[in-house]
Amino acid sequence: MDPQVRAEAIRRLNYIEGHIAGIRRMVEEDKYCVDVLRQTLAVRRAIERLESLVLAGHLRTCVVDGIRAGDADRITGELIEIFNLNIRRTGGDEG
Amino acid sequence: MDPQVRAEAIRRLNYIEGHIAGIRRMVEEDKYCVDVLRQTLAVRRAIERLESLVLAGHLRTCVVDGIRAGDADRITGELIEIFNLNIRRTGGDEG
Amino acid sequence: MDPQVRAEAIRRLNYIEGHIAGIRRMVEEDKYCVDVLRQTLAVRRAIERLESLVLAGHLRTCVVDGIRAGDADRITGELIEIFNLNIRRTGGDEG
Amino acid sequence: MDPQVRAEAIRRLNYIEGHIAGIRRMVEEDKYCVDVLRQTLAVRRAIERLESLVLAGHLRTCVVDGIRAGDADRITGELIEIFNLNIRRTGGDEG
Numbered sequence: 400m401d402p403q404v405r406a407e408a409i410r411r412l413n414y415i416e417g418h419i420a421g422i423r424r425m426v427e428e429d430k431y432c433v434d435v436l437r438q439t440l441a442v443r444r445a446i447e448r449l450e451s452l453v454l455a456g457h458l459r460t461c462v463v464d465g466i467r468a469g470d471a472d473r474i475t476g477e478l479i480e481i482f483n484l485n486i487r488r489t490g491g492d493e494g
Numbered sequence: 495m496d497p498q499v500r501a502e503a504i505r506r507l508n509y510i511e512g513h514i515a516g517i518r519r520m521v522e523e524d525k526y527c528v529d530v531l532r533q534t535l536a537v538r539r540a541i542e543r544l545e546s547l548v549l550a551g552h553l554r555t556c557v558v559d560g561i562r563a564g565d566a567d568r569i570t571g572e573l574i575e576i577f578n579l580n581i582r583r584t585g586g587d588e589g
Numbered sequence: 590m591d592p593q594v595r596a597e598a599i600r601r602l603n604y605i606e607g608h609i610a611g612i613r614r615m616v617e618e619d620k621y622c623v624d625v626l627r628q629t630l631a632v633r634r635a636i637e638r639l640e641s642l643v644l645a646g647h648l649r650t651c652v653v654d655g656i657r658a659g660d661a662d663r664i665t666g667e668l669i670e671i672f673n674l675n676i677r678r679t680g681g682d683e684g
Numbered sequence: 685m686d687p688q689v690r691a692e693a694i695r696r697l698n699y700i701e702g703h704i705a706g707i708r709r710m711v712e713e714d715k716y717c718v719d720v721l722r723q724t725l726a727v728r729r730a731i732e733r734l735e736s737l738v739l740a741g742h743l744r745t746c747v748v749d750g751i752r753a754g755d756a757d758r759i760t761g762e763l764i765e766i767f768n769l770n771i772r773r774t775g776g777d778e779g
Contacts, residue, residue, distance in 0.1 A: 400521065400524055400530075405521055408521045409518060409521050409522060412514060412518035415514055416511060416515055416518065419510055419511045422507060423507035423508065423511065426495065426504050427500075427504060431556075432495055432548050432549070432551065433552065433556075433572045435495075435503075435548055436545055436549065436552075437576075437579065439545050440545070440576070440580060442541065443538055443542070446537065446538050446541075447538070448771075449534060450534050450535070451764070451767060451768055453527050453530055453531055453534075454764065454767055455764045457527035457528065458760040458763055459756075459760055461526075461527060461528075462751075462760065463751055463760065466747075466748055466752065467751065467752070471744075475740075475743040475744055475747065477528045478743055478763075479736070480528075481528065481531050481532075481535070482736060482739055482767075482770075483736055484532065484535045485771070486732040486733075486735070486736065543676075545672075545676070546669070546672060546673055549669065549672055553665040553669060554665055558656055558665065561652075561656045561657065562656065570645075570648040570649055570652065570653065573648055573668075574641070577641060577672075577675075580672075580675060581641065581675070590720075595711055598711045598720075599708060599711050599712060602708035605704055606705055609700055609704055610701055612697060613694060613697035613701065616685065616694050616697060617694060619690065621746075622738050622739070622741065622742035622746060623742065623746075623765075623766065625685075625693075626738055626739065626742075626766050626769075627766075629731050630735070630766070630769045630770060632731065633728055633732070636727065637728070640721055640725070643717050643720055643721055643724070644717070644721065646717065647717035647718065647721075651716075651717060667718045671725070674722065674725045
């Protein structure tokens, strides 16, 4: 991972970890379910933005280098896997 | 929140917090981006399953009680808000 | 379904059907994959907004009436099912 | 688009178009909202599977060829855009 992307990813993961700890405290203090759900939805979006950052770094470095180095099959296979995990397809053909 | 749902939610949030810490360590150790993304996608699914648990508890208790107590407008408004946050609509009318 | 919600839902479904037909023509004319994907993503968002409209109508009418009529178990079970389908959980327990 | 992928995409788009028309008829006949939502959720998943098919074709052909031809910036920019549309980030920086 590019050093700048890595530093930013670590910064965000620390923030996300704190956010999750805050949600746990909300549940321990028996806060209203709807307020808990608002926070879990916010933390999921933060994780998606982190994924966008990591994926952009991956595309600009590993993907370009890998394809130039003749490793296209593995590289494209991994990207399809990530996209399919994102839409929650679990195995099977593309039908 | 129902005590059983709360205990289970706390248990899962502890697990999710540890999972996020593990992902942070992967990034610090400069693991392969694709492996990092596999883990962030897994943790997002764990948060979604937690939301399902909390929402089910909310529907069975607060929603039923609230509607019976004449508080239907607030209750249904909150559920629409949660659904819209889930599909990431941010404000505006239903168009 | 409330007559106003139904009329609006039909209007949107006609629009969505035309959008899908337009995407099919794009593929037949061999348009660039990325442009096709931009359109399929836009049509998915239009379907999600339709779901938000239908769900809001459902909550304000069937859910409130059903719970008042003592049908809370079925009503809440259906809402949990819809939420779980939305996050693509297919069966199993809430773990 | 690869001819085989294109033929399969057209076949699926025809099916999806018919599915949407079927949902419109359900609404016209005033079917139960929850049954309508089950169908809209199913059609969204069918569109996601179509996207997976088109994206896989795109990665194996345009992306590999484009990067080899020195067009990496445009190619990776488009993939990031598609991923961000998928998680519904609309503009702004990656924060």
